[in-house]
Amino acid sequence: MKTSLDKEEKGAGPADRKSGGPGSALSRRRFLAGSAAMIAMGMAGIPPVRSGPGVPRREASFCSGPGGGAVQCLLCPHSCTIPPGGRGKCGVRENVDGSLYSLVYGRPCSMHLDPIEKKPFFHVMPGTSAFSLSTVGCNMTCRFCQNWQISRAKPEDIEAGYAGPDEIVERALSVSAGSIAFTYGEPVVFFEYMYDIACAAREKGLRSLVVTNGYCSIEAIKKLCGRVDAVKIDLKAFDDAYYKRICGGSLKPVLDSLVEVRKAGVWLEIVYLVVPTLNDGRGEIGAMSRWIISELGPDVPVHFSRFFPQYRLTNLPPTPVSSLEAARKICIGEGARYVYIGNAALAEAESTYCHACGRMIISRKGHMVTGTEMSGGKCNHCGAVIPGIWREGKG
Numbered sequence: 001m002k003t004s005l006d007k008e009e010k011g012a013g014p015a016d017r018k019s020g021g022p023g024s025a026l027s028r029r030r031f032l033a034g035s036a037a038m039i040a041m042g043m044a045g046i047p048p049v050r051s052g053p054g055v056p057r058r059e060a061s062f063c064s065g066p067g068g069g070a071v072q073c074l075l076c077p078h079s080c081t082i083p084p085g086g087r088g089k090c091g092v093r094e095n096v097d098g099s100l101y102s103l104v105y106g107r108p109c110s111m112h113l114d115p116i117e118k119k120p121f122f123h124v125m126p127g128t129s130a131f132s133l134s135t136v137g138c139n140m141t142c143r144f145c146q147n148w149q150i151s152r153a154k155p156e157d158i159e160a161g162y163a164g165p166d167e168i169v170e171r172a173l174s175v176s177a178g179s180i181a182f183t184y185g186e187p188v189v190f191f192e193y194m195y196d197i198a199c200a201a202r203e204k205g206l207r208s209l210v211v212t213n214g215y216c217s218i219e220a221i222k223k224l225c226g227r228v229d230a231v232k233i234d235l236k237a238f239d240d241a242y243y244k245r246i247c248g249g250s251l252k253p254v255l256d257s258l259v260e261v262r263k264a265g266v267w268l269e270i271v272y273l274v275v276p277t278l279n280d281g282r283g284e285i286g287a288m289s290r291w292i293i294s295e296l297g298p299d300v301p302v303h304f305s306r307f308f309p310q311y312r313l314t315n316l317p318p319t320p321v322s323s324l325e326a327a328r329k330i331c332i333g334e335g336a337r338y339v340y341i342g343n344a345a346l347a348e349a350e351s352t353y354c355h356a357c358g359r360m361i362i363s364r365k366g367h368m369v370t371g372t373e374m375s376g377g378k379c380n381h382c383g384a385v386i387p388g389i390w391r392e393g394k395g
């Protein structure tokens with residue numbers, strides 16, 4: 001039986017940058033049919049997930065009861081007040097008889113074994129594979145979403161099935177993954193599931209990685225940081241109006257999340273999707289770079305990613321390579337030590353250079369690591385300590 005982890009499909013999962021990238025344009029129907037089949041049949045050498053009656057539903061965390069049968073969800077800055085029988089903006093948290101429930105706990109819609117570079121994490125165990133999963137749902141509405149088939153789907157679009165946290169960890173171990181990544185859709189909206197998997201993974205010595213828009217309450221970010229090893233946040237612009245108009249969110253909570261993750265000592269990387277005419281101004285890139293240096297420090301890797309027209313933003317061309325190179329130059333000029341360009345097949349800008357001696361220490365081509373000049377987290381040429389997580393194992 002062909003499964004989602006068969007060799008030819010490794011690394012062919014949904015996109016991780018949720019934006020940009022020349023991803024295939026699956027129809028919604030075809031995608032959902034594939035997701036349902038994936039859940040029904042399980043993966044290489046592992047029994048299928050359970051489905052049907054008996055699938056547990058999970059009461060949600062981070063909520064309060066304002067009265068009148070309504071509940072308020074406090075998981076993300078939307079702070080939705082949800083009437084009985086209603087759902088929040090993300091579409092996956094429902095008020096059932098005055099209590100808030102997650103409708104996606106234990107219900108992954110997509111599972112793949114991906115190169116960790118695809119997330120992208122460039123300073124976390126290079127060359128290893130991440131067991132990557134998502135449920136449906138998202139708390140933003142980005143017009144350029146690359147994974148809209150997941151982010152915009154409703155729980156009932158996916159055939160019911162159940163894979164609990166221990167089962168996910170067993171699946172990851174059985175395919176020799178170096179980590180588990182919560183990605184593709186928006187892991188904030190399946191917080192309870194992600195958190196429980198991260199706890200189970202840590203017990204088994206597996207690291208957990210979060211690929212998120214960072215649109216999350218500080219309370220939830222703090223709790224998460226106690227259990228995960230690395231977080232990649234999409235900083236979609238350095239302009240609140242852009243967040244509101246293009247993404248259905250706001251800038252400040254994302255900046256707060258970036259600061260909180262850094263403060264917690266959890267490894268952090270940033271992706272900035274450069275969208276022509278919308279967020280590619282030199283002033284904006286410069287201001288963002290200065291903010292990163294002053295609030296997060298020079299060691300946080302910044303990935304400038306190439307936009308490709310898709311979903312509801314098809315009237316713009318792909319980002320010119322010159323814009324990406326200009327953004328990288330500005331960011332380096334402001335003091336950032338590790339600045340990359342993604343989705344553009346520029347090997348030179350995908351490789352890692354020692355901040356102390358400037359020599360190449362990790363060479364990459366696409367999502368492949370083609371060479372390393374590091375040992376024990378240090379540059380082989382000058383011995384400088386390179387920031388990141390360089391070994392597998394318990395976080």
Ligand code: SF4
Nearest residue numbers: 073076079080088090
């Ligand atoms: S997680 Fe969902 S229900 Fe909760 S506040 Fe955010 S959008 Fe609303």
